[in-house]
Amino acid sequence: MGVDSSLTWDEETPLASVDHRRVEAWLAALLQSERLSLLIGNGLSSAVGHMTNSPPPSMQGQISDSPTDILDNVLSHAESTAKKLGRDSNLEDEIRSAMVLADGLEVLGKAAEERAVRAAIESAMAALLEGVLKFEKGIWDEHLNATPTAKKVAHALLRFLTPFVSRPVQRDRLHxxxxxxxxxxxxxxxxxxxxLIDRFEGQLxxxxxxxxxxxxxHYSPPGVRGEPRLLDGVVRYSKLHGSIDWQFNGHDIYRAPIPFGGPNNEEHHRRAVIYPNPAKDVETLAYPYAELFRDLAAAVCRPNTTLVTFGYGFGDSHINRVIGDMLRVPSTHLVVISRDPLVALDAFKDRTLYPEGQTTELIGPGVGGLDEFSTFLPSLISDRVLDAQFDYLNRRAKLDEILQQDETVDETRDSKR
Structure with missing residues (x-):
């Protein structure tokens, strides 16, 4: 394990052999990169859901509990396409396959079969949205009651995110x-x-x-004119697969006023912007996701960039393609954090130029869980505070040295007398 070029830890490495201080210093150096991005997968939601006993919806469910012969073919097609990516199929794969099938049935003029497939898609989407809101409600109920669990969740999220957002304002914002x-x-x-700064504009x-x-x-310090300074605590934010509170309205997308963990309705099922979605308009389908993935490429495919992935399973080919392009820039670095083994990561390595010197992997329950990984994160990474601390210590050491020399001179004079 060499932290001077790259760091790899997996389940085969004894946890006792992991030098926490060296890993912390290595991560602190990476978080001070000129540009920093953080990619969050379902692992974070799963960790928080485990604390509140309200896990997020499983993406491994089938599109229908009692599929017809047509839907059996959908499941088979989804499985075959997922295997090409080196992973098992999930609900998103099944919905995509079903959407392709529905469009084909529409072309063939088989209206009854098309309606059956689209009904199955709508049912799967509704169940997914209900599961997400149930997960949110479990967190919010704990928060409203100020339970020990709510404090535990808040503390875990603060310990995890604070080192990332505490970057000096002179550097690029965390994305x-x-x-x-x-x-x-x-x-x-x-x-x-x-x-959070995202692509949405407007208040109502x-x-x-x-x-x-x-x-x-920005803000203007008191007594300073014409020199505004960047405000602390600002983060750029992109939801690559959409969100349960995004809704289609014609060709536009709005953020709907849905309470955190609030009730859902059938109208929201049909208009929600989550990937994939059952909208038939090709322009509408491509519009939000193309823009969001363009933001990802623009953020990470630049020199002196560090991308940290937490709980991301490397099962999305669009994202993997961007990460592969990022690693072609020699000064970039990829940090992979995961509690569970990543089979898709191995497939990604086989298909992509994966330079070991540009990667750090912390995989396994001993280092990849939310609480476990947070213990490796630096508690203080602000250059200004660190420089001030070292400057004070140096000055204090010099002062002590001068005082000690003066005491020695006085003692010598006394002895001569």
Whole structure:
């Protein structure tokens, strides 16, 4: 295990042999990269759901509990396409296959079969949204009652996110990406007092826009004119697969006022913007996701960039392609954090140029869990505070040296007398 170029830890490495201080220093150096991005997968939601006994919906469920012969073919097609990516199929694969089948049946003019398939898609989407809201409700109920579990969740999220968001404002903002549909990260941002900058504009009905104007938040210090400074606690935020509170309205996308863990309705099922979705308009389908993946590529495929993935299973070919392109830039670095073994990561390595010197892997329950990984994260990474601390210690050491020399001179004079 060499932290000077790369670090790899897996279940075969004895946990006692892991030098926490060396790993912490290595991660602190990586978090000080000129550009930093964080990619959150379902692992974070699963960890929090385990604390609240309200796990997020499993993506391993089938699109129908009692599939017809047609839906049996959907499941078979989803399994075959997932195997090409080196993983097992999930609900997203099944919905995508069913959507392709429904479009084909429409072309063939088989209206009855098409309606059956689309009904199965709608049912699967509704169950998925209900599961996400149930997961959120479990967190919010604990929060409202101020239970010990709520404090445990808040503490875990704070310990995990604080080292990432505590970057000096002179560097590029942290860009946080997630493939999750839930709003756990928005909840965490409220706990930390973070301000999230995303593609939505407006207050009453925030609207998704294609504009990539580099907006930011500044403030003017008292007595200073014409020199605004960047505001602390600002994070760029992108939900790559959409969100349960995004809704289609014609060709536009708005953020709907759905309470965290609040009730759902049938109208929301049909209009929710989550990937994949049953919308038939090709332009509408491509619009939000193409823009979001463009944001991902623009954020990570740049020099001196560190991308940290937590709980991401490397099962999304679109994201993997961007990560592969990022690693072609010699000064970039990829940090993979996962509690469970990642079979898809091995397949990704086989298909992609994967330079060992540009990667750090912490995989296994001893280091890849939410609480376990947080113990390796640096508690303080601010350059300004660290420099001030070392400057004080150096000055204090010099002062002590001068005082000691003066005492020696006085003692010598006394002895001569």
């Amino acid at each position: 946080m990406f997630t493939t999750n549909y839930d709003r756990l990260l928005e909840y965490a941002a409220d706990l930390l007092g973070l301000r 009905h925030p609207r998704f826009t294609a504009s990539r104007i580099n907006l930011d938040l």
